[in-house]
Amino acid sequence: MTAAKGFVAYSLSQGAIEIIPGGRRLVSGRMSPYYFHSGFFNMGSSLWELGKACAAIAKDMHFDVIFGPPAKGIPIAVATAMMLHHEHGINVGHAFNREKEKDHGDEGLIVGFPLKGKRICLIDNVISTGKTFNTVADLIAKEGGVLSSAIVVFDRQERVTDEKGSASAIRAFEDAHKIPVRAAATLADLIAVLEERIPGLESPEARDLAQKGILDLILEYKAKYGA
DSSP, X not given: OOHHHHHHHHHHHHTSEEEEEEEEEOTTSOEEEEEEOGGGOOSHHHHHHHHHHHHHHHTTXXXXXXXXXXXXXXXXXXXXXXXXXXXXOOOOEEEEEEEEEEOSSSOEEEEESOOTTOEEEEEESOOSSSHHHHHHHHHHHHTTOEEEEEEEEEEOOBBSSSSTTOOBHHHHHHHHHTOXXXXXXXXXXXXXXXXXXXXXXXXXXXXXXXXXXXHHHHHHHXXXXXX
């Protein structure tokens, strides 16, 4: 089993990847038969696994500061920075932005390691339309940082628009900013896990999902919206 599929299997076991036969509406307006919840990595043990999965990707991406936008990106950035040091001996700064600039005490918008003159890796749970990533990229540039790479925990591998042949949100962001964007796991990994029926997923709940044809629903969704 690859590391990415192992992370998908773990995410399923934690409810961080939720299978939804009836579908759930995304920010794009699409009804998706699955949903990625990074907020379900809410214990020390699960944050450890999340950080380890992201650090395995980040270790080969050269940067000085890992930046997680609020709200879900903040714990992901912290966990990844810690695991980079623990697992790979790589010591990087971490930072995030406040929702509103603070005008007293430790004034400013940025909390954590200063960005000026540093290579920044942006990290978040998913990228849907790219709006958040582009807003944060502008903020990093305003603070004097150099955006050098980005990581998403889960890549849905779907198009930005409904037009056939249009790029994924990740590819559009890569092209716009001329940087690499990597993912700890992807929709392809989720499909592979469901196809292989990895031991540990052979629960009554998993069999029930199989009876509902969830894999077929996900493949239909991919055929309709996949990049």
